[in-house]
Every structure is written in C-alpha cells, then in structure tokens.
Amino acid sequence: MTERTGVPTASEPASTRTRRTHLLVALTAAAAGIGLVAATIAFAGSGHQHTGSRAAVVAPATHGVSRVNVTLAEFHIDPARLVVAPGTHLYLVVRNGGHMEHDLRLSNGAHTRLLEPGQETTLDAGVVRTDLSGWCTVPGHRAAGMTMTITVGTAAAAAPTPQPGTGVMEMPGMPAESGVAAPNPADATAAALDTAPPPGWRPIDAALPAAPSGTVHKVTWHIRDVVTTVAPGVTQTLWTFDGRVPGPTLRGRVGDTFEVTVVNDTSMTHNLDFHAESGPPAEVMTPIPPGGRHTYTFVARYAGAWLYHCGTAPMLMHVANGMYGALIIDPPNLAPVDREYVLVASEFFFGPPRGPGDYAKMLADRPDTVVFNGYPFAYKWRPLTAVVGQRIRIWIVDAGPNRGVAFHVIGEPFTTTYVDGHYALQNTSDGAAQTLAVDPGDGGFVELTFSRPGDYPFVDHQMADAELGAMGTISVRTP
Numbered sequence: 001m002t003e004r005t006g007v008p009t010a011s012e013p014a015s016t017r018t019r020r021t022h023l024l025v026a027l028t029a030a031a032a033g034i035g036l037v038a039a040t041i042a043f044a045g046s047g048h049q050h051t052g053s054r055a056a057v058v059a060p061a062t063h064g065v066s067r068v069n070v071t072l073a074e075f076h077i078d079p080a081r082l083v084v085a086p087g088t089h090l091y092l093v094v095r096n097g098g099h100m101e102h103d104l105r106l107s108n109g110a111h112t113r114l115l116e117p118g119q120e121t122t123l124d125a126g127v128v129r130t131d132l133s134g135w136c137t138v139p140g141h142r143a144a145g146m147t148m149t150i151t152v153g154t155a156a157a158a159a160p161t162p163q164p165g166t167g168v169m170e171m172p173g174m175p176a177e178s179g180v181a182a183p184n185p186a187d188a189t190a191a192a193l194d195t196a197p198p199p200g201w202r203p204i205d206a207a208l209p210a211a212p213s214g215t216v217h218k219v220t221w222h223i224r225d226v227v228t229t230v231a232p233g234v235t236q237t238l239w240t241f242d243g244r245v246p247g248p249t250l251r252g253r254v255g256d257t258f259e260v261t262v263v264n265d266t267s268m269t270h271n272l273d274f275h276a277e278s279g280p281p282a283e284v285m286t287p288i289p290p291g292g293r294h295t296y297t298f299v300a301r302y303a304g305a306w307l308y309h310c311g312t313a314p315m316l317m318h319v320a321n322g323m324y325g326a327l328i329i330d331p332p333n334l335a336p337v338d339r340e341y342v343l344v345a346s347e348f349f350f351g352p353p354r355g356p357g358d359y360a361k362m363l364a365d366r367p368d369t370v371v372f373n374g375y376p377f378a379y380k381w382r383p384l385t386a387v388v389g390q391r392i393r394i395w396i397v398d399a400g401p402n403r404g405v406a407f408h409v410i411g412e413p414f415t416t417t418y419v420d421g422h423y424a425l426q427n428t429s430d431g432a433a434q435t436l437a438v439d440p441g442d443g444g445f446v447e448l449t450f451s452r453p454g455d456y457p458f459v460d461h462q463m464a465d466a467e468l469g470a471m472g473t474i475s476v477r478t479p
C-alpha cells in the first residue's frame with residue numbers, strides 16, 4: 001500500500017489514459033410513482049469521468065490491473081460507487097477537484113496524503129478481494145458526504161435495483177448512505193457534567209473591560225488545534241481562535257476600525273466571518289490555508305453584541321468545534337455601570353476521546369452539553385461576583401450552532417435589555433424583563449441591580465439546556 005505522488009494525468013502516455021476508460025452505468029430516468037428505473041450502459045472516453053450521481057462505475061481491468069480516476073470535492077467523492085473484478089490490482093488516480101484540502105483513506109489502510117486543491121496522486125489500493133469503503137479524513141467531510149464504496153463484483157452487479165414504491169436507488173448489498181457518522185457510544189450524562197472540574201481548571205474570565213482607547217484596533221490571533229477538557233472527563237480537540245473557546249472578545253465603538261490578523265497554525269483551511277462586517281462574503285471572508293495568514297479589516301458601522309465565527313464548510317462543524325467569539329460594539333451613550341461581563345453561549349457534541357466533535361449529533365441538534373464561555377456550569381464553580389446596590393451589565397452572544405438562549409437570573413429581574421440593535425427596556429419604566437431571548441448568531445445585553453446579598457443562579461431558561469450545563473452563579477455581597 002504505497003502512495004505515488006505527483007503523477008499528473010495529462011502527462012501520461014495515451015495508452016495509459018486509454019486503459020482508464022470507464023464503463024458507466026448511467027441512470028437515465030426514474031419513473032415517479034412506479035419506482036421503475038431505466039438503466040443504460042455506456043462506454044465513456046478517457047479522462048475524468050464521473051456521473052455526479054449514485055451510479056456505480058465498473059473498473060476496467062487489463063491483465064488484472066485497473067486504474068480509475070477519483071475526484072474529491074465538497075462534499076462528495078466521484079465515483080461514489082466502484083465495482084472491481086475479484087483479484088484486481090486497483091490503482092486510484094486521486095485528484096482534488098475541490099476548493100479545500102482533502103484526502104482519501106480506504107478501509108484496508110491505504111491512504112493518500114492531504115491534497116491541496118488541484119493536486120493529484122496515485123493511490124495503490126492493492127489487490128482487491130473484499131469490499132472496501134473510502135472516505136476523506138478531514139473532520140466533518142466524511143459525515144458531509146465524502147465517502148465511496150468499492151465492491152468486488154461484476155458489471156452485472158453494478159446494475160441498479162429499484163426500490164419498490166420510491167425513486168430512491170440502492171445498490172444490492174450496499175448500505176444506504178445515512179450522510180452521518182455513527183453516534184458516539186460514550187455519551188456523557190447530565191449528572192456527570194455537573195461534577196467538579198479537574199484540578200487547575202480555570203474558567204474563561206467573563207469580566208469585560210471597557211473598549212480600548214483609539215479608533216483602530218489591531219490584534220493578531222493564531223488558529224490552533226487545542227486538546228481541551230470540555231467537560232468533566234471529556235477531552236476533545238477543539239479548533240480555536242488563539243487557543244481558547246470562545247475566542248478572544250473584541251470591543252470598540254461605532255465607526256472604529258478593526259484589523260484582525262489571523263495566522264493559521266493548523267492543517268486545515270479556516271476563515272473568519274464577522275457578523276458586524278458588510279461586504280460580499282467571497283471578498284471579505286477570505287479563506288486562510290494551512291500556514292497562511294490574512295488581515296481582516298473592517299469598520300464597525302453598527303452597535304451590537306456581535307458574533308464572529310469561522311465560515312468554512314461544513315460551517316456547522318467549524319462552529320460547533322469551537323471557532324467563534326464575541327465582538328462588542330458599544331451603543332452610543334452607553335450608560336456607565338459598575339461592572340460588565342460577557343457570556344458566549346454554545347453547544348458541544350462529544351466525539352471520540354481527543355477527537356473533534358461528532359457531526360451526526362450536530363446535524364441532529366443533539367448536544368452533549370450547553371455552555372456559557374466554553375465549559376458546563378463554569379461559573380457555578382467559580383461564580384461571577386456583584387455588590388448590592390451596584391449595577392451590572394451582562395452581554396450575551398449565542399454562538400449556537402443550533403440553540404437559542406433564554407437568559408435569566410433567578411431572583412433578580414432585568415431593568416435594561418438590549419437586543420437586535422436597540423433597547424427593549426432602558427431603566428426608565430416601571431416594567432422589567434425576566435429573560436433575554438437570543439437566537440443563534442445574535443447577541444444583546446441585560447442590566448440589573450441586586451438589592452440583597454446571596455448566590456443568584458443564572459440559567460438558560462430552556463430548562464433542558466440549563467441541565468446540560470447552561471447554568472452559573474452570581475455571588476452578591478454587601479458593599
């Protein structure tokens with residue numbers, strides 16, 4: 001199982017390319033309501049031939065050797081289904097036809113290196129005697145659809161079989177594509193989430209300093225993969241902005257310029273989407289390849305509690321695996337308060353130990369824990385603090401990826417609430433608010449003043465999420 005690299009198809013002898021002729025089983029029609037499928041078999045010429053459908057490709061063999069072109073792209077592998085004669089020595093000419101890095105690993109252990117867009121390599125898959133599966137190992141890509149099957153059989157075996165009563169076609173003996181990975185058997189229980197953090201654990205400091213002076217804010221962040229204890233006994237590799245989840249909080253005023261230089265220290269392309277920014281995503285949310293750097297520059301035109309996040313596909317995977325943070329742009333004439341905090345709400349979907357999160361759970365909206373600032377019950381163990389009679393402001397940004405927040409402090413109503421760029425309540429009426437509803441991708445703040453000392457829990461009032469970790473404590477003392 002060796003890998004031969006750097007063999008561009010076009011430079012090979014014509015005879016080699018001719019051997020790469022594919023027999024395509026082209027599915028031409030599905031009769032709706034009847035479920036019959038008309039199949040035609042056609043010989044295709046040399047070069048990259050793929051159907052872009054669920055049709056199987058039969059590998060041609062000359063003297064027991066077969067070479068087949070395979071194209072990797074977002075998020076599929078062509079051909080998705082390959083049929084080879086028993087005992088064929090199979091070579092896959094694997095080309096990355098997508099816009100991101102991809103690779104191909106087979107269930108027999110053969111694998112390519114990570115291929116840049118446009119790169120090609122020849123993978124020696126060995127002599128095939130049993131069925132194989134293949135996939136891209138870049139996290140999230142397999143679950144997003146980058147899979148293939150290699151079936152030992154004959155051309156006849158590649159003929160599609162109609163599913164009675166449906167237009168869905170399945171190959172005989174092949175499992176249906178679920179599009180998602182198997183569930184992680186090591187689900188944590190809610191009870192286990194609410195146990196003491198490991199020694200040395202410290203929550204992210206929720207205190208929010210005032211905006212720095214000046215109107216131009218320059219920072220440099222490194223995107224890093226960090227093995228992190230995300231809950232008691234649960235260690236995951238998170239994809240981070242500057243080594244922490246949530247990423248660093250930025251703060252400024254309307255009209256300020258932000259120059260955020262991002263260095264990608266990982267092996268995967270990432271980018272940055274500032275919700276506060278205006279402009280065509282293709283122009284302003286520049287992808288940063290592994291080892292690359294880019295400076296994102298924008299002017300904050302509007303006040304708000306803004307989310308920033310990685311927008312690289314599959315975005316659900318990149319956000320759920322830790323790539324988000326808060327950008328606070330103060331509303332004009334923001335009233336002074338005695339102290340401010342920022343809480344970023346999000347969910348984790350535990351994958352295998354030290355692995356990235358589980359994409360199937362992300363798709364299913366089935367979080368293992370729901371957290372403020374990256375850890376379940378973080379501020380239950382290290383409470384936020386306040387003083388009787390002093391006014392505090394708590395900024396909430398919901399990174400999701402899937403669930404909203406109904407932020408609530410048990411025992412003290414809010415006398416100011418701000419969300420969607422305006423005040424719903426501004427310390428001027430006799431009314432007060434009990435929750436601040438923040439959707440995924442949105443943000444706001446509340447203000448409140450405690451009148452008596454004590455420990456006041458704050459929760460996501462979606463109670464299931466509170467039990468999964470979206471809960472903390474504000475410890476209020478007398479002056």
Ligand SMILES: [Cu+2]
Nearest residue numbers: 270310312318
């Ligand atoms: Cu990313």
